[in-house]
Amino acid sequence: MSDIFQCGDEGALVAYLYDECEPHERETIAAHLKRCLTCSSDVESLSATRRTLAAWTPPDMALGFQITRPQEVGPAKVLERKVPWWSAPLPAWAQAAAAAVIFAAGLSLGFARTGAPVQAPSRDGEALTSQSRPTTPVVSRDELAQLEQRLKAEMAQIKSAPMTPVATHASSDDAVMQQVKALLEQSEERQRRDFTLRMVELAGNIETQRRVDLASVQSRMGQQQGVIGTELRQQREAIDRVNNYLVTVSERGR
Amino acid sequence: MTSTDEELVARAQGGDIESFNQLIVRWERPIYALAYRVIGREEDARDVCQDAFLRAYRALPGFKGQAKFSSWLYRIALNLCRDWIRRQRRAPVSQMPEDADATELAAETGPVESIEDLVARREMSAIVERAMSALSEEQRTAIILKEYHGMTFQEIADMQGCPLSTVKTRLYQGLSLLRRHLEQEGQLTAELVKRV
16 A cells, blocks of 8 residues: 555555554554544444344254275265264174174064964063064864874764765755745845835934924024014114104194 | 374475365364355365365475465365355355245254244344345455454455555444344344344
8 A cells, every 4th residue: 555545545445454564554553544534434344344244154064074094995085074973884793793783683573473382582572572472372282192182083974874865965955945035035135124124214304303403493583583583673663763753843843 | 182283384395185174174163164155065165175184285395384274264165165156156145945844944053042043043044144145245254254254454464465545444344334234134233223
């Protein structure tokens, strides 16, 4: 800046504003500002503008950048942003452990649902699992042997039994068909009866509702008529009063 | 004892990543603030900030200490901001909400500041941001570097690659334009009245 300050020198005024000028230059400008209203008001308004700028604050943003050196990659460097622990990705060992736990839980749940035996670590655990599993009957070896023998005996009886004639089968089929037809007719009859009963019931309900609505409408109409009648009566009375008044006034006029 | 930037830079140049991370902790807020004020978008400002540190780290072997580390870092960030603006080819967009949500604001209030004060501060910040977005990129950057980062005229001139007189002109004209915008918003009158 030149030693001689010229009025309106923007550079000099800015230097004065930010106090980036030599002391003697500052004194010169300060002296000028005392005399010059234009420059002094200019500097004053620019100072006010600067004070207003202090209000501008950038939003609070989570940063936390960091240079990291991944071991797998070797010498390459990666710039990462720190993230909260709850949103940070788990390390591989933790992911594997979590997967194993979930798998084990699912496996045990699957066993419990299908009734497969679950090894419980304690007596209490055993009690719980036995309650949760469906109970299966315990069959002994002797009972199984008895069942086998009974089945064999029945099979032998079936083999030794005489062949049933075909005609018998045919007659039994007719009987079955007749029974089926009878059952169908009974079913249809029952459905018809139910339908008729429902229709009658519905018609009764509709009739009841219609009567209720009608009564309600009549009641409202009566109320309305009463109101109208009252209003008409009041209007007639008012007209009568006016007529009387007119008659009285006309008589006085005579 | 806190290490100086120069000491941390020297250690980082020797391969000490943690020293560079300390520099990041020290400078990430100012760099983010610079980027946000220049480009006006939160997420993009964060990306620019991250990119600036990454570039600085990569270029660290070539940093000979001719300038302060912070000035060097600011220059990198400013170049990235310029690139961003060129890509966008538009003026910075204010992200300030038109109507502040009282519930959100209530959560932000500190023990001293009332919600009313906070709302007023946010509104004022939005007004200034809108007024700043009306300036040219050069004027806005000069004012930001001067007002919010305390740089000297010479440092700004070096940063912007222009003569000292140009920086002063940009500052004067930028502030004058801001004054007019703020007067239109009715803010500067209040500030002047407050001053009187």
